[in-house]
Amino acid sequence: MMEDTAGQSVDIGNGKLRHLLALFLLNANTCTPKHWLVEHLWHSHAPRSASSNLKTYITRLRRFGVPIATQTDGYVITVAPSQLDADLFENYAIDGRKALNRGDLYEAATALDAATRLWRGDPLHGINLDKELSLWAERLRESFRLVTEDLFEARLSLGRHREIIGPLKTWVAKNPLRERPHAQLMTALYRDGRRADALEVYRDLRNSLVMQVGLEPTSALRELQQQILLEDSRINAESTVHMMMERARTVIYGANSSVPHESKNWNPLRRRLDTG
Structure with missing residues (x-):
């Protein structure tokens, strides 16, 4: 799926046409050799008509x-940074992480949420992926996982533990061996007064x-478990000030700090490579 210059969704179909667009976007703004396109479109089994078919x-x-x-x-396909969702996603992710690192939780949540809102399903869905496209798709998936967990982190630090419990449960079910979201869920449950549930996680x-990879949880996660067992006050201390500021902000501005949808100033021409 892509959008035309009027911002309307255009379905270019599956098969070679979608595959070719993906190959161009992988090498956006650089010259892509004809022989490289032929090789990747037909996976080294190009017919005699490959060159004319490519045209x-x-x-x-x-x-x-x-x-x-x-x-x-x-x-060469010319694509501005604001025209490709993958680039927009990465830019928001960078801004969000910078804000998170300097402790600007509101700005971090805004940027990270904007990044996740660009996600439209599995990247490059419906394309017979070769090595280069497979690596690109997996990089995007892993970036999405990291950004989503960064967003959970920002919201958790803002004292929004209750509202993220449901989404975190869904997330850990999809990612059963990722320790970071499990730690976030444990913290959110404990802060919500659900100590037994946190320990069950x-x-x-x-x-x-232990059963799937033969490993024990990391020391950081074991330490969090011990803190929950001992009802360590440090688990709650991190979010207390931010939670009070969040409530004051809501009263003063009359709205929460959730993220608006993408800016109306963005160029509407997008090359979407997803289930659309």
Whole structure:
């Protein structure tokens, strides 16, 4: 799925055309050699008509408004940073992490939430992925996992533990061996007065780690379990000030600090490579 210059969704279909667009976007703003495109479109089993077929596919993409220019050795697609969701996602992620590192939790939550709102399903869905596209797709998936957990971290630090318990439960069910979201869920449950549930999360994760990969939880997670067992006040201390500031902010401004949808000033032309 992609959008035209009017911001309307355009379905270019599956198969070679979608695959070709993905290959161009992987190498956006650089010349992509013709032989490289042929090799990756047909996985080293190109028919005799491959070159003419490639020209036909490029003509069809141009009709959809894709800016592909012909050069001596190949083709180049021109894409501005604001036109590709993958780039926008990474930019928001960078801004969010910077804000998180300097302790600006409101700005961090805003940027990280904006990043996650760009996600439209599994990247490059429906494409017969070669090595390069597979690596790109996995990089995007891992970036999404990290950004989502950073967003949980920001909201947890803001004292929003109760509202993220449900989403965190869903997240750990999808990622049963990732310790960070389990620790976040344990903390959120404990801060919500659900100490037994927090300890159960630890037990379930430990059982999964031992049975599936033969490892014990890390020392950081074991320490968190001990803090919960001992009802250590430090677990609550981190979010107390931020939670009070959050409530004051809501009263003063009459709205919570949740993130708006993408800015209306963004260029609407996007090359979406997802289930759309």
